[in-house]
Amino acid sequence: MRQPYLALAKFFCVAAMVMASSACGGGEDPGSEPDLDIERSDVGAPLQGGAGSGSCQLPDGPLSFNELKGPLENLPVDCVPSWTEAQLSDGFEAIRDTRLAELALPEQPGFPRRISWLEADNGCQDRAPAATYFLTQWGYPTPWFARVHSRVNIGLTLATENEPDGSVSWSAHVAPVVRAGGQLMVLDPAIEPDGPLPIAEWLSRFVASEVDVAVCRDHADQSGCFDAVPKVPSLPSMTDPQGLRRRLTTEWRVQELLGRDPYRSLGDCPPWADCPPEPAPNPNLPPTIRGFASDRDLLVWYPIHVIGDNFVEGLTTVRITGNDIDALAPISKINKRRILIEESYPSGVYQVTASNGAHASQTVSLTID
Incomplete structure (x- = not known):
């Protein structure tokens, strides 16, 4: 029988040397602010290597989220794929802005859509694999998944202008993660459309209770984290009634609830774009x-x-x-x-x-x- 604790020890051995000592809400009151600092304790050259480079120790078989979860300072950074600063900037803009024929809804075949970043309330388990799939197709090193699970039912809350109620709450969240400039960087336009975030800052945007965190190579949700053999990135189904197609449909409705023109906000003028304002309503014409x-x-x-x-x-x-x-x-x-x-x-x-x-x-x- 495989010994998961031995695998964990090998998996985390290098991480302890490159991540600063800190805590992620452990032992604190659920309403207090957890310490999410993950600045490196050494300030030398950026981390080298990455998945497949031979400089890290991968698990020796499948491992679940529960087997790998832990405080932020224990995240295994060396195996997460390494990107250059140019890749980080260009890749983020690509997944944020690119409208894709593969994401056009059947009822709107001539209207390509972006990944549903403007539907923050739900669907991160579809957005993250979709982003990873397209980035891989475009020639970027395949990102992993940064996953956070609250230890209470609803412990993650994001304040956002892209939701009619002004905020959303989750029990878990996930987004693509890579390694750049010596730290883990999360690509999540639903949280921050202006650019990638260091993982500690990403978590600070929505963590309101004690959480468990892991970086997973193969699974964006459920109980898995690592398979024995790396999964090939794939686009989530557009036919699953509860999958990516539903996220794109509800994203459209959310734009209407917010009083936006979906053809504009889901087209070439999303909220983060520098577009001229719409013409004001005309009181001399009927609604x-x-x-x-x-x-x-x-x-x-x-x-x-x-x-x-x-x-x-x-x-x-x-x-x-x-x-x-x-x-x-x-x-x-x-x-x-x-x-x-x-x-x-x-x-x-x-x-x-x-x-x-x-x-x-x-x-x-x-x-x-």
């Missing part, structure tokens, strides 16, 4: 209503998001009629493309009209489930 939403799903209940165009703050009104109701809806938030109505209406079918003064939209049917 348009394209549909309704409550969240990422198709059912509408509470709150109600009116999705459309040419909504004018302080001017546009929304009238809802049906089920003995005929009233102007109270508007909580409004921008050019979205109106938020935080009023609870009974289930049923309603007629909705938006108006800019005397300029009214077409009346659209709304079914509240």
Whole structure:
């Protein structure tokens, strides 16, 4: 029988010499800030070698996340593939910005999509392998996966402008990781679209409790970490109803909930791009209503998001009629493309009209489930 602790000892032996001594929330109160410093204790030449270079000791067979997890200072850095600074910069921009025909949705075949970085709420287990796959296809050394699991149910929280509620919470997170400039660098535009982050800074963006961390070569989620033989990177399925296609679909809906034009934000003008602003709404023209939403799903209940165009703050009104109701809806938030109505209406079918003064939209049917 293979002895996993012997494998772990060999796996971590070099790491102890190159990583500074620190702790990752061990023994602290779950609400306190863990120490995530991973600056090298030696400041000499950058680390050399990398996976396949002969300078590191790989595990002697399959190992799970639980067998390799631990505090940040114990991460085995020598086997993580090494990138140059140019590769790090160019590779990050490539996975952040490249729109890919392989990711076009069947209902929008002429609209290539980027990896779903703007759907931070879910899907990191699909984004990370997709990024690793494309980077490998483009000739970069194949990244590994930086994985973090909270020791409580929901212990990871990210504040983000790309979510209608302003934040997302997870029990685990994963992103591609490489070695550059003597430290582990994480490529995760969902966390930071401006560039790669040192792993300690990456964790500091969303860690709110005690966590376990590992770097895994072969698995982005579930219990695995290393296989006996390296896995060949592959693109997650676009036919799995809960996979990458769903992430791309919900990313589109999130843009609508945020009041963005998805053709713009998921096209050539994502939030991190330097694009001219959209034209302001025209109060002398009627609004348009394209549909309704409550969240990422198709059912509408509470709150109600009116999705459309040419909504004018302080001017546009929304009238809802049906089920003995005929009233102007109270508007909580409004921008050019979205109106938020935080009023609870009974289930049923309603007629909705938006108006800019005397300029009214077409009346659209709304079914509240």
